[in-house]
Amino acid sequence: VSLANYVRDKPAVRIEASTPVPDSIIAPILWGLEEEGMPADIRVGRHGSAQRLAKQAADGSPLNVGIGIEMAKGSVALHHRDLPEEKPVTLLADHHLDVERLRRLGANAARLVKGEPLLMESGLESCSPLSHVTQPTDMF
Amino acid sequence: MAYIAGVDVGNSSTEVAIGELDREGPVRFVADALVKTIGIKGTVRNAIGIMSALDLALLSAGSTRQDLAMVLLNEATPVIGDVAMETITETVITESAMIGHNPSTPGGLGLGLGITIGLKELSAAPADKPYIVIIPREVDFQEAAEDLNRARSNNFDVRGAIVQKDDGVLIHNRLGHPIPIVDEVEHIERIPLQMPAAVEVAAAGMSIDKLSNPYDIATIFCLDPEATARVVPVARALTGARSAVVIKTPHGDVRERRIPAGTMTLIGQNRKETVRVDEGAEAIMAKVARVTPLKEVKAEHGTNVGGMFEKVRKVMAELTDQPVSAIHVQDILAVNTLKPQKVLGGLAGECSMGVAVGLAAMVETRKLPMQRLARALEDQIRIPVAVAGVEAEMAVRGALTTPGTASPMAVLDLGGGSTDASLMDDAGEIRSVHLAGAGDMVTLMIDTELGLENRQLAESVKRHPLAKVESLFHLRHENGSVQFFREPLDPEVFGRVVVVTGRGLVPAQTREPLAKIVAVRRQAKQEVFVQNAIRALQAVAPAGNIRLVDFLVMVGGSALDFEIPRMISDALMKYGVVTGRANVRGVAGPRNAVATGLVLSHASTRKYQSIGASCELG
DSSP states (O other), rough: HHHHHHHHHHHHHHEESSSOOOOHHHHHHHHHHTTTTOOEEEOOOOSSSSSHHHHHHHHHTTTSEEHHHHHTTTTTEETTTSSOOTOOOEEEOOGOOOOHHHHHHHHHHHHHHHHHOOOSSGGGGOOOGGGBBBBBOOOO | EEEEEEEEEOOOEEEEEEEOOOOOSSEOOOOOEEHHHHHSSTTHHHHHHHHHHHHHHHHTTTTOOEEEEEEEEEEEEEEEEEEEEEEEOOOOOOOOEEEOOOOOOSSSSSSEEEEEEEGGGGGSSOOOEEEEEOOOOOOHHHHHHHHHHHHHTTTTTTEEEESSSSSSSHHHHHHOOOOOOOOTTTTHHHHHHSSSEEEEEOOTTTSSSSSTSSHHHHHHHOOOOHHHHHHHHHHHHHHTEEEEEEOOTTTTTTTOOOOOEEEEEEEESSEEEEEGGGGOOHHHHHHHHHOOOOEEEEEEETSSHHHHHHHHHHHHHHHHHHHHGEEEEEEEEEEEEEEEOOOOBBBSEEEEEEEEEEEEEEEEEOOOOOOHHHHHHHHHHSOOOEEEHHHHHHHHHTTTTTTOOOEEEEEEEEEESSEEEEOOOTTTTTEEEEEEHHHHHHHHHHHHTTTTTOOOHHHHHHHHOOOEEEEEEEEEEEOOEEEEBBOOOGGGGGTTTEEEEEEEEEEEESSOOOOHHHHHHHHHHHIIIIHHHHHHHHHHGGGGOOGGGEEEEEEEGGGGGHHHHHHHHHGGGGTTTTEEEEEEEEETTTSSSHHOOOOOOOOHHHHOOOOOOOOOOO
């Protein structure tokens, strides 16, 4: 990898798709990123599951965050470079691909970069706090 | 061989100590236990908690109730505390409505002035006026941007927009001509139409400049001096916001409401003082000190403080099954605090921080019916039950088993409902005092000041340190240290301030930054516990002089707190008192003092020797 590669890759959330993606899927994701002020870098051609594409996109993104779209199965995944491939931040299966969810996925990709709280489906504020206890396992 | 159980029923926890008494030799403690108190202290329902605590302790000693020769209950002090928070200042707003909030991503920049109008009504409106356009949820951002661009080309003068969805940046990016846009306004339908309005958006990292200054608001809306004074709460509520809207509404649209804070009369043994609540906590506490010992408090009817005392008395009367007239306020603790108040005229639930006084009251009730509880317990477990020993005395006896202590020693019991102090002098004489205000008050202050409206979460914030989740794999604790995790953290806590509890990470559901939450928590603990520690020691110390106390041990649940003992130690350092957390019997920490004292006291009356504490070395 030459230095030129680093210089050429703009800081952006990378989006990888196996085949060209219809506007109805890609546009809401880009709106979510745009509202959060985050640039995107779309690449088409690699093959694999949404999770694998997302992981590859995250690994290749200078911001460590990637989105993978597998049109054949109609699934979309959000990934971070530090996460193992089988554990994406979000995985939307085909029946979940509505505008709201796709836009939220785009916004969360940006928030993941910015270190800001993610937007949750239910609206976290309305829930009882103890139902959201996270038990971290395996600390160093 | 016989097992004797000491039982201490407190406001929040029930503790048991089990000691073995031989015919000769010292008491040998074999087990202890702690459970949550069931029912109000002194009522028959306590028996359920006592039995489970006994069984728990006996189980860990490898025995059963059959080995138990006797159960000793403490003569609990008949005091119960309650807390309330009352506002001194009632926020009033007239003739303006406002929106002020921090959407993560508003659109555009700067200040826009115009008349409020719905997006769809714009084309039919006269084109000679400046407008602030309102865009409801139903309108897609692309459609909104197209409409605004078309209006612009038709010579409409649009100066700003108010948007219901999180679309501010998206709309702004599609406009040929930039305007400030405030988005994520939940109750957009409440915005009055055809009214003069100002929209302001600050750059990232900045906060609004004009709408947080009353004179700039006066300049924008041509307000007279009287009206300017009335927009001060609006300006204050908007201070620090990234974006804001102020709308001038016709006279009388938003009504003014004032409830006086009221006065209270403190009746002491020898003196009487009247104090106005809006003079603040210091003034109230100065007068409390002047009338000490306090015998009763009378508060003005129809005022905030009157309502508060009525509530406290009513609750106490119900709990203790006595007439309201029999409830006397024996001590109060007043603290200054801030209380977020819904701003009248706010369209997005805005709050301004009103000055408030938190009051904890302690009422003396008739002697608690401990004998009745003892009989009920005896019927259940078929073991002799006796009420033995005064709580304060038992606490000192138990606390004296802490290695390194000697009389004259003071015991500071930091509980949930009250802060108690007792002192045993060289002659073995014991003086004690019960003061209003303890852990529950700290919880209330945290809950109120952070606007959590969730007592359980406030309790959690009080008990545990905070951290900020900085990535999927690490968080930064409030002391700056970083902790990494092998497994990714839940995306739900990503980027959030969390409470680090023993059970895991709990999101602190507030938008306040970590430093603010820490400051509020520490301030509440300082105000309540440090102030009460000094008040209590002055009340029991020889000649009221804290310097004459050699040793002070802290017991009770709040002595286990991760920062309260340190705060009290710091405050008492200048008096030269050896201050620390008790370690009852060298093993139990600040817990179990009264239960231990009961067993020791029983042993000494039977001419048994009591043991010293166990030390780990030497």
